Every structure is written in structure tokens, then in C-alpha cells.
Amino acid sequence: MDIKQAVGKRIKTVRQRNGLTQDQLAEQVGLSPKYISGIERGVENPTMDNLIRLAKALGVETYDLFLFGESEDSEKALRKGIDKMVREASREKLQLYFGVMRKVLEFS
Numbered sequence: 001m002d003i004k005q006a007v008g009k010r011i012k013t014v015r016q017r018n019g020l021t022q023d024q025l026a027e028q029v030g031l032s033p034k035y036i037s038g039i040e041r042g043v044e045n046p047t048m049d050n051l052i053r054l055a056k057a058l059g060v061e062t063y064d065l066f067l068f069g070e071s072e073d074s075e076k077a078l079r080k081g082i083d084k085m086v087r088e089a090s091r092e093k094l095q096l097y098f099g100v101m102r103k104v105l106e107f108s
Helices: 003-017 022-029 033-041 048-058 062-066 075-088 091-106
Strands: none
Touching: 003 033, 003 048, 003 062, 022 033, 022 048, 048 062, 075 091
16 A cells, blocks of 8 residues: 555545545535545545645644554554543533443443
8 A cells, every 4th residue: 555545544534433424524625525535545646735624624633644554443542532532522522421431431
């Protein structure tokens, strides 16, 4: 797999993790869905400006798009994801997260 394919696969993974379709992501960054599809398949070569816009729309740092060597399920990735969710959560969501975690821990 070459670098374009690896970056494209990473973008697709992050997009799907965020629950976005290619059309939704394309609309957010002002690009065509066909171009997003091409990036994800590794056939388009996105500019740095487009990578920055994609990262921002996906809620990650630009360098995160190049972390394709790290498994989404790795402890580091999971901790980072949880940390980001907690940092960005409203008070209501924090209360919800806390309640869910407490219930899960009761059953473990």
C-alpha cells in the first residue's frame, strides 16, 4: 500500500468513526463527493490545504491523518479518543458519560 492509499484509508476510517458519509464530509469541506471518494481510494492526491480542511472537519489534527500505522483499537488510540470526547463534551454529555461508565463498571 502506498502513502496515498494509506492516508485515504485513514481518512475513511476517521470519517466512518465520526458517522459521516462522503457526501456530508464533502459538503463540510467544500469538495465534491467524487473527490473525497478518490482520496479515500488513494487515486487522488490531496493538497496540504485540503488535508488541513479534512482534518478540521473530522475533528482531528492534520498529523492524525498520517497515523495509519497505529491501530484504532490500540490503547493509545482509545485513550486519545476518550480524552477528546470528554474535553469537548457539554455538562449534560459529561453526566451521561459518567452514568454509563458507572453502570458498565457495576456489571464488570
